[in-house]
């Protein structure tokens with residue numbers, strides 16, 4: 129067995145790298161999930177529009193809807209290269225969740241109306257799924273959408289709305305039929321966040337980013353802002369990210385982090401010798417490398433499944449559990465390597481790696497996004513292994 133990309137795919141990788149070399153200065157590489165710096169965000173928007181101009185936002189989507197119809201491995205390669213450089217490629221909810229929903233459930237008219245817009249990054253999307261009383265148990269959501277003539281009237285509260293204060297629209301899950309079984313009474317809407325009745329309050333996270341509470345008070349939206357069919361929201365939410373070509377390249381992100389830790393160990397002297405020569409440090413670096421390789425192989429398996437139309441092993445939950453539980457583990461190991469000074473923040477002259485160790489540690493606990501590892505373990509056990517509930 130050989131894990132290698134084809135010559136054509138490697139050519140594509142070089143093209144992506146050349147784009148990044150030309151468009152992404154080193155001081156603009158940043159994690160946009162945990163940064164609220166306005167100047168960096170301005171850059172992120174401009175950078176993403178340039179990605180859109182190349183046609184790469186909708187790389188794998190059909191050409192008719194603003195895509196380039198390219199094969200899935202190219203999407204993963206692009207994600208790997210973007211992650212390797214910490215490229216601020218924003219609007220994940222737009223090009224992932226919303227685009228996927230449109231591709232699997234949208235009418236022809238909706239696909240032509242929304243997808244080219246997302247492919248250009250004309251509209252920034254936030255995600256409106258979680259509510260104060262509906263997180264892991266998302267199907268118990270109570271935000272209501274009620275028909276009023278040709279419009280819908282929306283009432284309810286969403287929470288944890290990442291990028292809500294920056295976005296133009298929300299991918300909203302609301303209950304349209306309170307009498308239907310829980311999973312069947314939910315529909316998806318595109319909700320304009322500038323409409324009367326929409327307000328936010330801030331919810332700062334430990335990692336340095338901002339989520340929001342979103343309040344929806346008699347918000348009137350036109351009938352044509354329903355996406356797909358009434359009552360099909362649950363199935364769209366469950367399969368949309370994959371439909372839009374979303375395959376995680378986190379292995380590439382943690383490879384970059386590992387490279388930085390190794391460079392630190394090579395250049396830092398403790399008790400008269402470089403850290404890289406310390407056997408305890410070497411053992412921890414080896415553990416970090418194992419985490420990177422495990423996640424790389426799981427991502428490639430996922431790609432193989434998607435390319436060959438195979439049902440993912442363990443209902444796709446194995447990679448998610450490994451990934452979510454590795455996040456804090458990775459940061460803790462880095463903390464043990466750099467030592468107690470690793471608790472110091474960026475800005476302190478004593479902070480190792482410019483404060484990255486401390487920032488990675490705080491951000492590593494944001495692993496509830498997209499569902500907690502406990503819940504993914506439950507999916508693995510019941511749907512993946514067939515164990516009883």
Ligand SMILES: Cc1cc2nc3c(=O)[nH]c(=O)nc-3n(C[C@H](O)[C@H](O)[C@H](O)COP(=O)(O)OP(=O)(O)OC[C@H]3O[C@@H](n4cnc5c(N)ncnc54)[C@H](O)[C@@H]3O)c2cc1C
Nearest residue numbers: 255256257258263264288289290494496497498499500502
């Ligand atoms: C950084 C971040 C960004 C996010 N961004 C968004 C966003 O943009 N839009 C959005 O809609 N949501 C967003 N979320 C919300 C995210 O989807 C929820 O946090 C997640 O689904 C868990 O829900 P909860 O926080 O209400 O936890 P709860 O569901 O209340 O869970 C609390 C604890 O109980 C455990 N638990 C719950 N049920 C079970 C069970 N049946 N078996 C075993 N254990 C269980 C959980 O694992 C967890 O440890 C974000 C969250 C984070 C942290």
